[in-house]
Amino acid sequence: MLAYLADVFSALSELNHSLQGRELNIVTASEKLAAFKEKLVLWIKRVKRGNLVNFPCLEETVTENSTLPPTFVAKIVEHMQMLCTSFDGYFSCGELQTCNIWILNPFMQNLEDVDDDGSIKEDLIDMRHNCGIQMEFTNSQLDHFLASQREAYPALATKGLEVLVPFATTYLCEQGFSCLLHIKTKSRNRLNSEHDMRVALSTKTLRFDAIMEKKQQ
Incomplete structure (x- = not known):
């Protein structure tokens, strides 16, 4: 059990480290948390089949000709299921609405999915036909790019910054x-x-x- 816990806390530590930094935003944090939860589901399936590839410390403690006792496997599965439930309670891994996915990349989103209300769709059309702005987007961070467009496209920049600027973590x-x-x-x-x-x-x-x-x- 100690080897298993070492592997789990190592994975949690790696996740925690990836959620730190000044450039992290809510969208990126939500994506990382959602990905980790999906990995837990995959790990549960693998452990049930006796595959310990995601638990190197535990795998080292198991000899070549032996397998984990069924009771021990059941405890591991139960613990990871509780971990999934805890993530649902502590974190809200909400995804962007389809009409707001353009925030991640204003030049790739299908305009049919963008909300017709307001002037955001018109702003996106104008931006897509401006080669200078496309080059600026390629060479800038997303939040910095949107901030630089506040004068030219105030509605678009305000909507994007409302999602990206709030602190994602403490x-x-x-x-x-x-x-x-x-x-x-x-x-x-x-x-x-x-x-x-x-x-x-x-x-x-x-x-x-x-x-x-x-x-x-």
């Missing part, structure tokens, strides 16, 4: 708390860490040498 909050623990220690408990945290959490590389040269007497 990764950034946890990163901020970890940073605060390193900066504001017991010996510096009266420190106002606001500016220090802004520097520590910034994605930009600051030129401290140039700043210090201007401040020196």
Whole structure:
């Protein structure tokens, strides 16, 4: 059982790591969670057939001429089924509506599936006939691309950003708390860490040498 749990927690750790990062959005997170749930269903079928390819640690503990006891297999299947149920309770792996799939790629979606209300369909038609915008989309991240189109196509950009901008996980909050623990220690408990945290959490590389040269007497 210990080897099985090591394999399961390793898979969960890998999933958790893939759900971290500044560029993660709700759509990507939902896709990863939905894929993991489908993998669990596949693993259950394989374990029932005695296939342990997805559990390397457990597979190493099983000798060539032996198989897992039926009671042990039943416990593994029961645990993974409970894991699937837990995912349904903790995560809402909702998919984009068909009329909003264009958000993932404005140049590939079938226009017949796009909602006729508003000006989004007209904006998509205009964008598809603009080679410069297509090149910009190819070389930009999705949220950055939509943000750059707020003036030219405000309705389209607003609709897309409403889906992509909200935080998908608590990764950034946890990163901020970890940073605060390193900066504001017991010996510096009266420190106002606001500016220090802004520097520590910034994605930009600051030129401290140039700043210090201007401040020196």
